[in-house]
Structure formats: C-alpha cells, structure tokens
Amino acid sequence: MKKIYISTLVITALLFLLPIPSQAIPAFARNHGFNCNMCHTAFPKLNDFGQRVRDNGYQIPGQQGHEKNVLETPIPLSLRTTPGVSLYHGESGNTLGFGVYGLDLLGAGVLHKDISFLLIYTPRIDEPAGDFTGSNNGSNPGQLGSLESANIVFSNLVKDAVNLRIGRFEPAYQVFSSKRNFYIFQPYEIIGYASPASGAAFGDNQVGLELSGHFRNGFKYALGVVNGTGGIADNNLFKDFYLNLVQVFGKGDGQSAGQRVGLFGYLGEQPTRTGGATSPYTGSNNGQDNNLLFRFGGDLSLNWKTFNLIFLYLVGIDDQAFNLVSPDESYIYSGGFVELDYAGLLNNRLIGSLLYNFVLPPSSASETKVHSVSALGRYYLGDWTAVNVALHGEYTFKLTGDDNTIKEHLFSFLVDFDL
Amino acid sequence: MREIQVLLLGAFFLFIPLLARSGDTPPVPTTKVNVHSLGPERIGDLPPVPVPVNNPQTSKNILLGKQLYFDTRLSKDNTISCASCHSPDKGFSDAGPTSKGIKDQLGGRRSMPVINAAYNPLQFWDGRAESLEEQAKGPIQNPVEMGNTHENALKTLNSIPGYVDSFKQVFGSTPITIDQVAQAIAAFERTVVTTDSLFDRYVRGDEKSLTAQEKMGLEIFNGKGHCTACHWGGNFSDGRFHNLAVTQVGPLQVDKGRFDVTQDPEDLGKFRTMTVRDAALRAPYLHDGAEKTLEDLLEFYNRGGGKDPNLDPLMVPLGLFREEIQALAAFIKNALTSLNPEAAKVQPIPASNLPK
DSSP states (O other): OHHHHHHHHHHHHHHHHOSOTTSOOOHHHHHHTOOGGGTEEETTEEOHHHHHHHHTTTSOTTOTTSSOOGGGSSOOEEEEEEEEEEEEEETTEEEEEEEEEEEEEEEEEEEETTEEEEEEEEOOBOOOTHHHHSSSTTOOOSBOOEEEEEEEEEEEEETTTEEEEEEEEOOTTOSSOTTSSSOSSOOOHHHHOOOTTTOOOTTSOEEEEEEEEEOTTSEEEEEEEEOOOSSSOOOOSSOEEEEEEEEEESSSOSSSSSEEEEEEEEEEEEESSOTTOSSOOTTOSSOOSEEEEEEEEEEEEEEETTEEEEEEEEEEEEOGGGOSSSTTSOEEEEEEEEEEEEEESGGGOEEEEEEEEEEEOOGGGGGGOEEEEEEEEEEEEOOSSOOOEEEEEEEEEEEEOSSSOEEEEEEEEEEEEEO | OHHHHHHHHHHHHHHHHHHHHHTOOOOOOOSSOGGGSOOOOOOOSOOOOOOOTTSOOOHHHHHHHHHHHTOGGGSTTSOOOHHHHSBGGGTTBOSOSSOBOGGGOBOSSOOOOOTTGGGOSSBSTTOOBSSHHHHHHHHHHOTTTTOOOHHHHHHHHHTOHHHHHHHHHHHSOSSOOHHHHHHHHHHHHTTOOOOOOHHHHHHTTOGGGSOHHHHHHHHHHTTTTOGGGTSOTTTTOOSOEEOOOOOOOSSOSOOOBTHHHHOOGGGTTBEEOOOOTTGGGSOSBSTTOOBOSHHHHHHHHHTTSOOOTTOOTTOOOOOOOHHHHHHHHHIIIIISSOOOHHHHTOOOOOGGGSOO
16 A cells, blocks of 8 residues: 555656656656657667667767756656556456556666666556455555666776676666567567576576677677576575677667677576575475576677567576476576567658567476467657657467467557656 | 645745746856757757857947958958858858869868857867857968958958948947957857747747648657757757768868867867758758758768768668658758848848948
8 A cells, every 4th residue: 555655656746747747758858859769769669879878878979978967957757658458368268458557667867977877666556446455455466566777877987898887787688678679568488488496587687787888890798797586585605697799780780770690698506495495496406505507699680771670599508406397407498589670651650560489498398388479560659859659559379388288369459658 | 734744845846946947147148158058958949149248249240240241352352252152142151062262262171151150169160260259260361261361351441441430339449450350240140040940930839830741850850860969959050070971072182170170089080060950051061062962961861971980879870761851851941941031131232332
C-alpha cells in the first residue's frame, strides 16, 4: 500500500513539475529541443547518432562541456508506459485482457563536463485495488519495484578511448538491448535464458564497473568487472569479467548505417550453495562454494537503406555443479535470434519487424527448447517536436519443448508512450 | 493539519519559479553574444540582436553604416563595395562559387551571407574575427577583396565633406578613424536580421503558415535528418566548427579551416556552421561552393558527408528517402526564407545618393 502511495505521489509530482505539460518529450530531447528521431531510428531503438551520444556519456560527441548540465535544464525525468490489450491462445485456453504493461521512470543527464548519470526505476505494479482485498492480496504484481539502472559515467578519461561506468548498468555485451528494441512482449529468448541452478541470465543488468572506448577507425571495446547475476547473492571473492569487441565498417555506427560485427565473452563464478546452507545443491559432484560459467558468442548488424538485419549467437557453458539433471556433464546451451527491422514513411513514422528466436538447451533439459517467430508493426504519432506515441501491434507464435511441444500465440495491441 | 502542511509545501514549490523570475533585470546590451551560450537550444524565434555597449544602435549610426556598405570608394580603385560580395539580391552573399574581388581576383572561399552575422560568436568560416567591428576592417585591406589600405581609405573618406559631417554627428569627433568606420558598418549589419519567415510564424502559433510537406520537412530537420544537431537555436547555427569533409574545389588545393587560427590538429578541416535561414537565396553552398543546389547539398548530407579522417562524429548516413529530401528542401526554401523587409529587401543605395 505504502509503495503504491509513494509511486502515485512520485508520478503526480512529476506531472506537476514538468515544465511544458502539453509538449511531453523525454529528458534528453527536451533539453536539446530535439525530436525523438534525432537519436532513435524510432523510439526506443537508437540510431547511429544516438549510439554515439550514449557512448559519449549522453553528451553530444565533440560538444562535451558546451552543453547545459542537469541544473540548467528542465528536470531530467521521463516516463514510459504501455497500456493496451493482449490476447493469449495456448494449450490451456484463451485469455483476453486489458493491462498496463510496465512503467519506467527514467532520469538521466549531464552533471558536469564528462560526468553523467542514468537512473531507471520500475515501480511495483500491483493489480488494481481489488487485488488487495481479494484472494491474491497484492501477491501478484505485474511488475516488481526495481532500481534497474543506477550508474554514473566518467567520459573521455582518455578522449574517446577510455570511459568508465560505475554502478548498476546494462553491460556493453548487450549490443541488442531488450530495453531499446521494438518488441514489448517478445524477449530475445537466449538473452533471458539461464541454467536452472545458476540463474545467471545474459540479459540481466550488472553491478560493477565497465571501461569502454571507441575509435575513429570503427573499433570499440568494453571491459567489465561485475558481481555477476543470479538468484543468490554474490558472496565470492572472484568477480566476473567480460570483454566485448566491435568493429564497424563504413560510415555510421552499425545501428542505422554501416556494418557491424561483434564478439563477446563472459567469465563468471556463481555460488553453488545457497546462503547458510552447509551442503551444495543436489547433483553437484564437484560442489564447492563457487563454480565457473562461460558465455561467448558473436553478433552482426547489417544496414541497407532503412533495413536493419541483426543476428546474435550465444553459447553458454555452466559447470556441471549447476546441472541438476545430469550432474556429471557441464550444462551447455546455445541459441540466438535474427531480426529484420524496416523503417518507412517520412521521419520513420512506421516500423515493421520480423524476429526469429531459438534456444537449444542440453538434451537433458530439452523441455526448455524454444523456437518462436514474431512480427510487429508500430505507427508513430507526433509532430516536429516529438514523435513519442506509438501504436503498437505485436504477434508471436512460440513452440516450447522438444517432444511434447507447447504451442502458444500471443497478439497484443497497445499504446507505447514516453514523456 | 497534515493537509495544511502538504498545501503549504505545494505552494512553496509553486512559488520558487516565481521568486526566481522576480529577480530578473531587463535585458541590457551585451558584448557577450548569446550564441556563446551552452546548447543545443530548440530552433525557434531569433532573440533580440546582441549589441555591444560601446556601439549603440542609433538611426544615424545605422544609416552611415549602410552608406559605407554600399560605397565602392572604400576600395582601392573605386570598383568594389561590401555589397559587391554581400549583395541583398543574392541573399547577402554573391554569385560564387568563390568571391571575385578587385581586378577580378578570385578568392579561395565562398562569400558568407551578412544576414544574422550579428548572432555569430565568431566571424568568418574559420572564426578568425571576434566581432563584426573587427571583421569589417578586414576586407578593406585584403589584397584580393577591396585591395586598399586603411590609411588610404580614411584619406578618401576624410576628403568627402558629407561623410565627415555624418561621422562628426555620430561619433562627435574628426578625423574619421578606422574603428568608427567599422562601428558604423557593424551597426548596419545588426539590422540585417531575419526575424520573420513562415517558420517563425508557425512557431509563434500560426498553424496554417506551413503546408503539410513543409511541416514534415521541419520534423525531419529536427529528427531523422539530424540537422539541428549543429543548426540549432534561433539562428539555426551552433556557432561552432565542424568537419563535414566537404569536397575541396576552386582556387585552393587544401583549406585547413579552423586549424589556421588555432593550430590545433583537432580543428583540421573544420568550418563554422552556417545559418540555414535564407539558404535558398544563396546557392552554391558550403565554404567553397562545392554543392551547386540545395538538393545536391541534401544528398551530400544523406551520404553522411565526405571522406576525411577528421569527419565530425555527428555526420552519419541518414537513409533519407526521396520524399524526405523533397520535404526538407521545401521547408528550407519556403519556410526559412525571410519575409521581413529590413533583411530581405534592403535597397542598395545608388552611388549618386552617397555622401559627397
């Protein structure tokens, strides 16, 4: 109750504090007077320009120190939410429901030259009031309250070549961020996949620090030291490491122009014993407190006119200590996705996209195998100041499991808007 | 009781902006040109022209400046005036591609429009002059422009009783000095500003002043076209320097641009962002006139500029469709061409009406 109360208060306060209530534009756009599509192919996907701004600590490349900081601009806060309706058709039957599919509160800005920050808070969303008095009693939230990102960036420690990000952030190896792609219901399955015992999903945000750099010849790197993710608190001395290498060919940054190839690798250790427990998980026959996991793979982003084809392939190898079903084998899985996006109409007011996902788990866990195809259309409303309202339609057909495949269909229509 | 606290708190927050406002003083003339300010700022109306305290805008000062601006007697052989290269009927630039000065000598760079020069934090393509006053002294003794010396030009002016009179009225002293000449010309240039266009009417609230295509052009200018990344604020220019990797044509083999002033390798090939206002009136484009038409220029941007190791990171291929380029061109041609008489229709002063 209290949380709801506070969130409502925060939102109400925000609505009152926004300086131009009729022209609702997210923080960066508002500060600069830019239309969303300056930085986005169409929100939330970044274009080359937006990617370069992000790489430069949210400062316009080459203009650091010549911009207003957060104290000189309107309050650097934005909201994103998506009310709509979805139709689910599965083995267990059909459901049709209206809903508000998430709310992000975002704050970001430049504090001083080459020092900037990003905060993303997702408030807990409980079902409407009835839930508190009914049998669910608030136990079934649509979204958990989380400080999804909270980090500070020190940019240009060495011009372009060394930038430092500290806090909780989206690590650089997530080149195709699920936060900045067009799909709202359909995730990149492999990014969210984890062996049941490690719980370490590739798509999770990380706490730690990341050094990154970009160069005129199109080369980029990122090197991170982080706690690692997973259900169990990271209590080991060994921190997780990752390295991400990118090369862009041609003009652009590989987001909306130029061709980009990337390689990534992640080496982590994860506790195999729950807090306070004296014995490791079942199944572990080399069970020590911590065991190794690897993730590596490659990605590709190809651009032609306003088409963008992206591809990612990932292999995960978790120590056998994490393999609950076949304890004498490492838990090895792989998967990836291919997505084709098209931007059409003037100022990219129309987006169409196709997505194919696949997850290939170890044979012992074949019930988690996934194949899915999705399609999406988005039409944007707005004017020269912002195109910040998207009418969104999305469809997914998903097959889960190997022998007894489960078939699911999900249609959704919603309004995705930012302010 | 709690409610009252909340109300008081609310009232307090509401009042903060009001308190902050009440301390504002009315704008005073300033030597700090406002585009030195931090940006980007939204494109929109031009703010009032910044005027240095030591050179107030009086009608006599302005008229004197206008006379000097159109007077060929400032040049060595009485053939060239400022207006020869900054002509009102060529968008205050010239036919180009680069300028022809005294004895038909070809300069290395394209003439810049004088419109809204008053808003530039630094003058010239490479920003080598700090103010209009400093700038105005340059062309008179530039050997390929007016080919004169300051001494000689002043000797001429001091021998024309009409000018001596006017200068005495404006500055209260004789003989005429080069600083006075520059001040008068600068005062005139500060009136050549484009405060009215269909775009200005649109942002002031006249929804009907732009067609659907022009509105789309404006949206692309501020969106997918990335133009406002550099062309921002009331004057559609950040006043800063960028390397677009412009194809070098004309008399110069290489033009190092801003580097010539700062000697900083970072500045190689950088030129000051030009205003987009009235651009339709002054083809060909860029510092050497390399792009012949507006459409050529937009194609150049659509390719992400030229090829150069120092290409500005803000330059990326844009993926603009043909219709988008047409919309941008329509916006620039129709909506950004000025309508106000003082800028668009400054009438040249014929030689016969100049001071004698």
